[in-house]
Amino acid sequence: MIMPETDEPSFNEFVNLNKACNQRCLFCSAEENILAQSMKEVNAVIKRAGGRLTIGGWEPTLHPRLAEIVAKAGKAGAENITLFTNAVLLDDPAYVRRLVSAGVNTFHVNFPSHEEGLSDFLTRSPGSFRRRLAGIRNIFGAPGRKHVSLVFVINSFNYRTMPEYAGFVAANFPSVIHVLFTALCIMGKAEKDHSLVPRYGKIRPYLASAQAVLLRRRIKCLIENVPLCLMPGYEHASFDARQAFASGAPAGAPGKSQHEQCGGCSLKAACSGLRDDYFRVYGSRELKPSSRRPDDIARTIKLLKAARL
DSSP: OOOTTTSSOOOOSEEEOOSOOSOOOTTOOOTTTOOOOOHHHHHHHHHHHTTEEEEESSOGGGOTTHHHHHHHHHHTTOOEEEEEEOOSGGGSHHHHHHHHHHTEEEEEEEOOOSSHHHHHHHHTOTTHHHHHHHHHHHHHHSSSSOEEEEEEEEOTTTGGGHHHHHHHHHHHOTTOSEEEEEEOOSOTHHHHOGGGSOOHHHHHHHHHHHHHHHHHTTOOEEEESOOGGGSTTOGGGBHHHHHHHHHOSOOOOTTEEOOGGGGGOTTGGGOOOEEHHHHHHHOSTTOOOOOOOHHHHHHHHHHHHHTTO
């Protein structure tokens, strides 16, 4: 991940260390989609990664050689090492210190709810909420230069709580570099149970309120997998749009497509469109061409970036 003093998060070279997890999330998209890489493959990724490396898997903190792999990447030249994690095992402060010392400097934490009961229900792991909170606090408390970003996977059980979630984060973890709200991909468990996936139209007011709460508290909010026409007034939070305006190239992402309604949209060049899996389930009827001026959104994004937001 690019460090916050430069630009937006970016996950370039990625290694998947294992196919094991200490949670059983209802919304997991890793099942049947993420395969563990061999150490030969991991070493090849490290060799070509250059300055940035992202480490994931189902839950990489379960890997017995994680700290060793991180240190190897650092010696190979990776200065920015991001760890995708649920932070449960990071309730051990010694483990956190070991990882930070080895070279992890950004922890990208799956944090599905600020409510203990809902979190433990979504992860199907009783007690994991308190351990995750302890893990996040341990990251902040560990010596060394490191950052935390939080990921909220939007699903049918938690989308109405997004504004309160934003307030909880602002009150308890005001130093996070950003909060990423990502609409659930219809993969893994969601592919077998579409009821887990709320329509974008349903989540819109709650998402708008959540990003407003974070903006007022000067915490960067990013939104992923939601088309720009379905986030009116807060298009500046779109991950795809920020990438498009930064690069000057039309937006586009694997697994996303524009549709007939997009033809007359003023934001067509900055929007990747609908996820293909969402389209297969719900179609494109929710899409409405926007008349917002792209230059106005680009100006807002520029101002926010200047303010580290």
